Structure formats: C-alpha cells, structure tokens
Amino acid sequence: MSVDITTAKLNLERNGFLDLEIDPSLDLFDEIAKLKKEKKAVLLAHYYQEPDIQDVADYIGDSLGLAQQAEKTDADIIVFAGVHFMAETAKILNPAKKVLLPDLNAGCSLSDSCPPPLFKAFKEKHPDHIVISYINCSAGIKALSDIICTSSNAKQIVESLPKDQKIIFAPDKNLGAYINKTTGRNMVLWNGACMVHEIFSLEKITKLKERHPEAKMIAHPECEEAVLQIADFIGSTTQLLKYTQQSGFNSFIVATEAGILHQMQLSSPDKIFIPAPPDNACACNDCPHMKLNTLEKLYLCLKYEQPEILMDEELRIQAKKPITKMLEMSRELGII
Numbered sequence: 001m002s003v004d005i006t007t008a009k010l011n012l013e014r015n016g017f018l019d020l021e022i023d024p025s026l027d028l029f030d031e032i033a034k035l036k037k038e039k040k041a042v043l044l045a046h047y048y049q050e051p052d053i054q055d056v057a058d059y060i061g062d063s064l065g066l067a068q069q070a071e072k073t074d075a076d077i078i079v080f081a082g083v084h085f086m087a088e089t090a091k092i093l094n095p096a097k098k099v100l101l102p103d104l105n106a107g108c109s110l111s112d113s114c115p116p117p118l119f120k121a122f123k124e125k126h127p128d129h130i131v132i133s134y135i136n137c138s139a140g141i142k143a144l145s146d147i148i149c150t151s152s153n154a155k156q157i158v159e160s161l162p163k164d165q166k167i168i169f170a171p172d173k174n175l176g177a178y179i180n181k182t183t184g185r186n187m188v189l190w191n192g193a194c195m196v197h198e199i200f201s202l203e204k205i206t207k208l209k210e211r212h213p214e215a216k217m218i219a220h221p222e223c224e225e226a227v228l229q230i231a232d233f234i235g236s237t238t239q240l241l242k243y244t245q246q247s248g249f250n251s252f253i254v255a256t257e258a259g260i261l262h263q264m265q266l267s268s269p270d271k272i273f274i275p276a277p278p279d280n281a282c283a284c285n286d287c288p289h290m291k292l293n294t295l296e297k298l299y300l301c302l303k304y305e306q307p308e309i310l311m312d313e314e315l316r317i318q319a320k321k322p323i324t325k326m327l328e329m330s331r332e333l334g335i336i
C-alpha cells in the first residue's frame with residue numbers, strides 16, 4: 001500500500017502513533033541511516049530500547065547522558081528513542097530543534113504517578129522545603145522543582161546541599177528512600193514508583209542467587225528496599241554497565257529493565273548476564289512503555305518527521321531552570 005505524505009502526516013497527527021505499512025523489501029537499518037544523514041538528524045536512544053534501535057542509534061545512554069547529548073547536539077532534528085518525558089527534556093533544552101518520538105504513547109508509570117496539580121498541593125504543605133525531582137517526571141513537575149537529578153547524580157546532588165536544608169524528593173519513593181538511607185537525610189518523599197522496578201520478585205531472585213552462587217546481583221535504586229538489601233552493587237543504569245565491564249566477576253543477575261543486557265553483552269561478550277525475574281510469568285522485565293518504540297516506527301518517524309514534541313513556551317522556560325541547575329551542579333561536582 002502506498003500512502004502519500006500529506007495523508008500519512010494527518011494520520012500521524014490524529015492518531016499520535018505510527019501504523020503505516022512499510023515496503024517489506026526495505027532494509028530499515030540502511031533506510032534509517034540514509035534518512036538521518038539526509039535530514040541532519042541525531043538519534044538518541046535509551047538503554048532500555050530494543051537491541052535493533054540501540055544498534056542504529058548515534059548515542060545510547062541513561063537519562064543523564066541523554067540529557068547532556070540533547071544539550072550539546074548541533075543536529076537539526078533530534079529523534080528520541082525513549083519515553084515521552086525524555087523527549088520532552090530534549091525539547092526543553094532545544095526549543096529551536098524539531099524533537100521526534102517514534103511513538104507518542106510511550107509514557108512512563110513513574111512520571112504518571114505524580115500529576116502536577118496534586119504535587120503542587122503537596123508542595124504547598126511544605127513551604128520551607130526545596131524540591132528535588134528525579135528526571136523521570138513530566139515538564140509540569142519539572143516546572144515545580146528547584147533541582148532535577150538522575151540516578152547517576154542524585155546522591156552527590158543531595159549531599160552537596162547544606163545538612164539542614166529541607167527537601168521534598170519526587171516522584172520515586174524507592175530512589176528517595178535509598179538516597180535518604182545512604183546520605184542520612186530525611187527528605188519528604190512523594191509516593192510514586194516505577195512499575196518495572198517494583199515488580200521484581202524477591203523470592204525468585206533469592207532462588208536464582210542460590211542456583212548461581214558465583215553471580216553478583218546488581219540492582220537499580222528504583223527497586224524496592226528488600227531487593228536492594230540483597231544486591232551486591234546498586235547503581236544507575238550506566239553505573240551498572242560500568243560495574244559489569246570493570247568487575248573481575250563473570251556472572252551477573254541484573255535487576256533493572258532487561259534492555260540494558262544488550263549493551264552489557266556487547267561490551268563483555270564472555271560474561272554471563274541473567275535478568276532478574278519479575279513477579280509474573282515472564283523471565284525478564286521489559287518496560288512496556290519503552291518497548292512501544294520499534295524499528296518500523298522509528299523509520300516512519302524519521303521519514304514523515306512525526307510525531308513531534310510540542311510545548312508551551314512558558315512551561316518550557318520554567319521546566320528548563322532545574323535541568324540547567326542539575327547540569328551545572330553535575331559539572332561542579334565533577335560527575336560529568
């Protein structure tokens with residue numbers, strides 16, 4: 001079926017997702033490479049994207065790395081293979097550039113667990129607190145925050161503030177509790193969580209550890225406290241990847257979204273990576289939001305330059321302040 005560009009664009013704008021047929025004889029890897037060059041586009045992909053998307057990306061990273069890349073790119077178009085709040089962050093940092101997301105429905109349960117009107121009311125109950133928000137939140141929450149953080153820099157950012165500074169931490173209660181524990185702070189926590197990191201089964205992981213006593217168990221701080229307690233190493237996605245590259249151990253049970261195993265395996269082909277099992281019938285834990293993006297949608301997104309992230313300018317300016325603060329603090333602290 002051939003679809004003319006105007007119809008295709010209207011379809012994309014109306015539906016917010018890409019469902020057009022693609023000529024099956026096309027080599028999508030080649031086509032995507034050609035389109036990127038032709039349109040001066042950069043493809044930023046999160047570690048949780050499917051392997052095919054990671055393999056065609058110009059940069060693969062976690063939230064902090066992707067925000068840095070988005071800040072410094074000179075491309076005309078940013079295609080963000082990740083979820084909505086990530087593409088939104090790229091747009092906040094690059095208002096003059098076209099920012100595309102292969103599937104506009106790629107949301108985030110953690111971001112959704114913190115609606116701006118409810119958070120605003122919560123914040124008003126704590127007028128003497130500053131707000132540190134994890135980057136996994138909407139532009140509306142960023143606009144209500146003083147500093148943004150990622151799991152790569154949250155601990156150092158909190159530690160750099162005066163000890164008597166009162167802080168609200170949003171939206172992830174597990175990451176907030178972990179930072180409270182490791183810094184000795186008593187931040188007020190918003191009660192949000194990520195569905196992917198909350199669903200790990202302690203019982204199944206414990207059994208897996210018994211079956212693989214040689215394996216080191218590594219976990220993302222968005223996991224629940226009970227899972228973190230049995231972890232040998234806790235860190236952001238990038239820190240987990242580095243740990244597996246630098247560690248003398250050869251086998252790892254990985255408690256975070258399973259997409260990162262692709263980069264772990266690529267950089268350490270002789271090591272063994274076992275995804276930590278969730279509390280359901282699956283053997284690994286995929287983020288259903290991240291996995292809405294596919295190579296086909298990525299190709300169509302580049303071809304038709306849709307769906308595009310658009311944002312109210314006043315909201316963008318407000319939301320940019322705490323991101324800029326994070327990037328400045330991260331530089332001062334020597335994290336980036």
Ligand code: SF4
Pocket residue numbers: 048083107108109110111136194195196197257287288289290
């Ligand atoms: S893994 Fe969790 S925090 Fe990340 S996009 Fe998916 S739901 Fe959101």
